Amino acid sequence: MDALIYTIMSGAERALKAQQVHANNLANLETAGFRADLELATSSQVQGYGYDARHMSQLQADTLTLREGVVRETGRELDVAIGGKGLLAVQYGEGEAYTRAGGLDIDAEGALSVNGRPVMGDGGPIVLPEYTRLSIAQDGTVSVLTPGQTEMQVIDRLKLVSAEAGGLTKNVAGLLVPRNGGELPADETVRVRGGYLEGSNVSAVEEMVATMSLNRDFEIQMRLYKSADSMAETGNRLVRE
Known part of the structure; x- marks a missing residue:
């Protein structure tokens, strides 16, 4: 069960940090010449003996787009x-x-x-x-x-x-x-x-859609967290009995 917790919590953290990327883009909507930042999530294996089945989501936010602005x-x-x-x-x-x-x-x-x-x-x-x-x-x-x-x-x-x-x-x-x-x-x-x-090459529509999608992702991660907690409690109860 702890393998699922790694994925859930790192995924929730990634969603929160990705929101900061899009919030910064929106804040620079009227900044002349500003290039929008992009966010990309990758999977990484947890290092250490016995952790082969545990994976975490990592955010890469050091990329950008050079498409032209207005x-x-x-x-x-x-x-x-x-x-x-x-x-x-x-x-x-x-x-x-x-x-x-x-x-x-x-x-x-x-x-x-x-x-x-x-x-x-x-x-x-x-x-x-x-x-x-x-x-x-x-x-x-x-x-x-x-x-x-x-x-x-x-x-x-x-x-x-x-x-x-x-x-x-x-x-x-x-x-x-x-x-x-x-x-x-x-x-x-x-x-x-x-x-x-x-002007800036930030698209307000794209940034708002991405933010709403990240909000839904975070809600899903929290539901999974509650489900994992419930399954862990059920497992502990069966062991005790």
Whole structure:
């Protein structure tokens, strides 16, 4: 009977933790560039002599989906929507991390950033000179019109990379990083749309349906727990008699 208890209790714990994953997705429904997290349950055998028939459910919540979110026009010159499976490189510690968030900002020193993190270009973090006009081309080239000039001047190019969802995970800051560590090479085929911004790729309907399904799973686990307790009590009574 204890073999069933392992499955029931680990399954109930998995349902509760999976609800947290979907709750976090829903909380970021309006977060620009947010990539929805996925949850996957796997079975694992309990280690130790005599435990061969005992299995537990384990939650894996380090995967995500890179499907595109809704793109809307903003008209803001510092907004870019990244196409396909492309990602924008930003500085993270001594290395890089990646994001789909395209709402760029510029500080008093002219440094480009996303949510406070420096945006990477061909030669490192991008810093712009004083300008009166700015444009970002489809290939990520950043050009500005400086005071007193009549022609746009190329300053740098956004570092754009591409990757498959299975090769990425999220770090503690919520940024995308390769599972094997290191940095991704620039991909010149990635294109961006200036003046547009991509929203979250979270589907509210899918998240709500998944949450309701998990609620039913948890209720079933609790019924099984009561049944297991009843069967154990019946077995103990038969032994006593």
